[in-house]
Amino acid sequence: ELPGRLAILPFRNKVLLPGAIVRIRCTNPSSVKLVEQELWQREDKGLIGVLPVRDSEAAAVGSILSPGVGSDSGEGGRRSPGGSGGESTKQDAKSGKEPIHWHSRGVAARALHLSRGVEKPSGRVTYIVVLEGLCRFSVEELNARGSYHVARVSRLDMTKTELEQAEQDPDLIALSRQFKATAMELISVLEQKQKTVGRTKVLLETVPVYRLADIFVASFEISFEEQLAMLDSVDLKVRLSKATELVDRHLQSILVAEKITQKVEGQLSKSQKEFLLRQQFCR
Template sequence: MDSMLSQGVGSESGERSSNVQVSTSDAHKVDGKNPSEVIHWHNRGVAARALHLSRGVEKPSGRVTYIVVLEGLCRFNIEELNTRGPYCTAKISPLEMTKSEMEQVEQDPDFVTLSRQFKAIAMELISILEQKQKTGGRIKVLLETLPFHKLADIFVASFEISFEEQLCMLDSVDPKVRLSKATELVDRHLQSIRVAEKITQKVEGQLSKSQKEYLLRQQMRAIKEELGDNDDDEDDLASLERKLQKIILIVTTMV
């Protein structure tokens, strides 16, 4: 199978934009090229079909930009690379399993266990996103309908992970390996959210405590001025309680 290639993992602009997703890493022999001019291609990529092309203009620079919306079809392996002509082309071999092969994998007890673990941790992440951003409904639908090995790709694609980790996921053709790595990455993302929440709550708690202490001091100062008592030696809480009782007594007497 011949395919036109596009260098790089792809850029994000609303939707993933590029032609065929092929990441650079491993070298392939290219005819008629000086070694210094050879582009290093990763030996695997993702075949994709272009669904939509839109043109835009950046402001204020006026630079014209294009966004290509793609539908991923399958992982592939580069068998032979050809850079002659205006575009790089290659002979590729698809790496995705057939339907019958995937059905056998889905019956594997290890895969079933991994699927349950992935779903549990993914649901936990979605619940947090729903609380924070009021999103996640569509993802829940996907979680109930799409195969787990495909969900693994969708989840990981939305995370800020290193280039090496992206290649690692790309190379994970075995659904069990892919699901295991995705579960690890989702868990790591979830842990980072928990740590961030804990820090935020701690900071908010400290601010709240400081604000309460400030208000308490202001209340005590006002009470002292009202009662003409400027003695700072008495315990603050005991003094506040005693003076509040006096004010309540005065108000009750007036009524």
């Protein structure tokens, strides 16, 4: 169940997708306050919202601890989500503050683990937070609560009943098969390359395909715009099409790299043979 309001953690130039797990270090005072009030003081691990913000529109204060993780960003006043205009931008311009343009869609995240640290000699409190993305939401209203932000949100991802109905669509079934086939080919290539046999193939048969699409894409190094496009792909057909394209592109890049490596190794091998023949001839 998604609450009607969520405290918002900004992700600088990065996107958290449902199903992905990230580990971040919060050092910014506003993010530290959010963690203390919304997560640390709760007996059960709470939910927060993660919203992307652009690199040029927010100050990076946190540090990245793992691939695909955005750092926390600076403070701001009252904001309207998504747009670059509006009263909030005008007010910020008058007050001399740089406006923060939040993306209008984000992901609700569950805190899987929290740890608190104190830096020496400053005594500054920091937090390590492990978050799991759960579902997409749309921001209806975004307001400041002290030093951090809280948004009124509405769920975008389908409910379980809606998903069961959608999965009967022949077009969606065909897209699901195409995605799984491409993903399976990528996994096979990676396993041969790394000489290992993992459990990813089992996940392809057990994890719902709409969730797999997000998880696979979250593991790739892609542009911020492509990450946003995936986040905005609420329609399952659009999401699977985008995910299949990205998985195939990743697969092709590996295959091309392997072909180049084989050609280089072949040329080196040929040169070595010629060198040995010359050495024998000189003797």
